[in-house]
Amino acid sequence: MRSGALPGKTDGVMADQFEAGLRQAAEAVARLRDAIGHVVVGQSAVVNQVMWGLVAGGHVLLEGAPGLGKTLLVRTLAECLDLRFSRIQFTPDLMPSDVIGTNVLVMDPAQRAAGSMFTVQRGPIFGQVVLADEINRATPKTQSALLEAMAEHAVTIAGTRHVLEEPFFVLATENPIEMEGTYPLPEAQLDRFLLKVLVPSPSEDELVAVLARTTGRSPGAAPRVLSREGILTLRALCRDVIVAEPVARYAARLVRASDPSSPDAPEPVKRGLRYGAGVRGAQSLVLAAKAVALCEGRAHVAFQDIENVARPALRHRIIRSFEGEADGVSPDSVIDALLAAIPTRPANVDAERAKAARA
């Protein structure tokens, strides 16, 4: 899969070929991770989560302070993927047409007799990897224009529907510290993002590495490691990953327990949350877990995959209560409490595990 293409999955493909495809997918993801690593220092967790979103076919919301490499990460990813990259810098005066495009009147001198005619001026949304930078600085109207495209993978301009070319992958960023003049995304719109990734500050070693790379000679462009077809194949394989019923039930229990009115909800949830995750949250959880399994070359989802994606998949889908906000309860701490409270396995099997651990 050096060329970036993976064997396609068709009916009757032998299991060996599928197994090989899994191996190649894992290798491709590893190559992609390495390629990004040439440019972006550290942030491996962020890179992984972005790749899970890419493989799962969802969009990713990156939240972090300015200067942590969010935009760089997205740009590097786009370079590695051999996809069209477009960037939209969201500002308060940004109009929806600035995002999706508009009809413009075109006067062709060669056909003066025919008069002028309208033609579609496509906006940056027509890219394949779209960076919506500081998405919370635009007005809700403009935000909704983007979110419609994210949900439908299509835009409507002057009554004409335009399907966006696959793969269509939106990475939005927002700055949590500058809230003046911003328009926080409504919960319904946040729900459209498969994952919300928090970009942490680099460690000391990472920062030293950043300094070394950015203050010297430019390291050069990242290599292209994955083609459009390769990405589509990864996404198809991701959908083929099997989720066992106990694992699916675990995901369902997690999501149900995030509802503070649920009898299974742990105390931090009851105290700190107003609304829990919904059906779309459960779907995101399983889909992201499948992506994790695929990235590790597995054809099935493990409990650990669910636990790994629980934070990015659920943290933007739960709404804190007034009490929770007042107490400074973070969504991640609530999700941690959920993970701690909801057992993965039935009690009898868990008891055996505990005995074995004691032994």
Added chain:
Amino acid sequence: MPDGLNRDARFRPLFERWARRVRARLALRHALTGAAAGLAIAVIAAGAAWKTRHGALRRYTAAAGALGLVAGLAWARRRRWSDGDVALYLDQRLESEEAIATAAGLRDHDDADDPARAVVLATAASALRDAGAKRVHPSVLKPVHALVPLTVAGLVAIARAPLPPAPATAVAPGTTRVQTADVAGLEKAIRLAQASARDPAQRERLDAIAKEAEKLKADLREGIEKRDAQDRIARLKDAIGEERLSLGAGEKRGGLESAASKLEESDLTRAAGKALGDHDLESLDEEMERIANAREKADRELAKKKLDEASELAKKQGAEDVAKALEDEKGAMDRRSARADALRELADGMKGAGVGGDELQTESEALDRKGSDAAARRLAESMAKALEKLTPEERKRLAEKLAEMAKKRGVASADAERLKDLADDLATPEGQKRLEDQLRDLAKEDDETEESKRQGALDDAEDGAEGTERGMGREGGEPGQGEGQQGGKPGHGQQGEGQQGEGQQGGQGQSAIPVPGAGSRGGRGSGKSDGDGRGGHGGSRDEGTGDHQGSTPLVDAHGLKSRARGPLNKAQGMPGSITTYVPGRAGATANTRGTGDLRAVGPREVEGVEQSDVPEEYREQVRQYFQP
């Protein structure tokens, strides 16, 4: 066959095999846990059986262990793990990231051509193939299973242990058996059969008492219940006591009282009258004995006259037995008077003749002082000994002296005639020998009246019965019942420590008067002035330090008398007092009115607690105390 199905065919047997092993070990663990619980229960049950001395049940308690085993297996079946549970367990142990659980869940998957299914099955089969038993098998043993060998050992130990001794059962009060060969006291009651009777009816009653005493003696030797023995002894004592009071009893009471009053008219016979009124014929006899042996003839005549009058009065009022007793007393008085006179005359003669020595003088003075038959007998004995030692010269001198005395008394005097006979007797050695024999016979002569002897025998019998009762371990003596002899020294009862203790306990202490011949009933035998009496029975708390040898210095106790042996006036009992036994209601006790056979209880014993003025707060305690 699709490739997926092939892989399924490889996975399924592997999974089934491991699932069987896992389930079997889990079932074994449950069974062992059940067996441990059952055996623990079995040990407890066996212990309880051992403790309660149900030795045969111990072996069957082991069945609880088997039941526990079966229960454990049933529980294991009920809690049998599903395939999904087993798969999750295997995933956890093999760290196969839920591959086995996913594969197990694909069992009924209808998309057999799904390549992902085949990959998952292959992954799961590979994990199972590489699995080792040590890594996968759940542990069978738990800490609680250590109970199995311990409880089995415990069961064996309990099953082989000897049963504990049976707990002592509470014995109902009085149901302990008493068995004693020391029934000398009853012998005195048995001897009543040989005692003289006033009339055939009394003969019959005395024989009945003796017979009952004989039977009781035999039963005590064999062993009987203590309460039964006490009951029979109490009946015996009651019968004896009733017999002691039978003289002048009932309708003859008036005659007795009249006779006593007649005797009490004179200072000389007042004490005798009081003794008669008290049915104390022994004292009456002793009083008459004193008067009869006195030197003053006028007193004797007056006393005989009073006896005649009293006898006449008793006869008039129908108290024939009293009259006869008084007549007997008069006859005894005559004999005693004659004997005393003769002895005194001979003694005077011997003193006048200068024979006899100091001993004769002492005994003669003793007779004058005491006036008792015993003193007279000792004087006779002393004179017999003196006569035996007389030389012919002395004998001659004595005969002359007696003749001289007879001459002085005059021809018509009876005394002179008797002295003349004595002088004649002493004229020859044969006569002297004859006189010695007469004196010795006189020393043995017993002038006590039949009534006095009878009453003495009854007193002895009653004392004997009491001694027998105390010998059975009765707690505490009855108040005032003769602890005077506890010191063991007749006439000095106070020397015994037990005597003082009894005085406190009984609260009477009349028996403690240290006077010979006037002691309590218990000390009756020590009442003789000669100090040869035997100490009576001691109380159960007798801690006396006396030597019980029966020798004591003589104490002049003339005129002193104890009332301790004073008979009860057999009239209507004082309210609340119990003077005798009457048939009670069947089964009645101090608490309840019953229906069983209680034989005889005191009239106030029936429902005595309810009728008493015991405060309510103590009433229940008293009820429980009297509970049979």
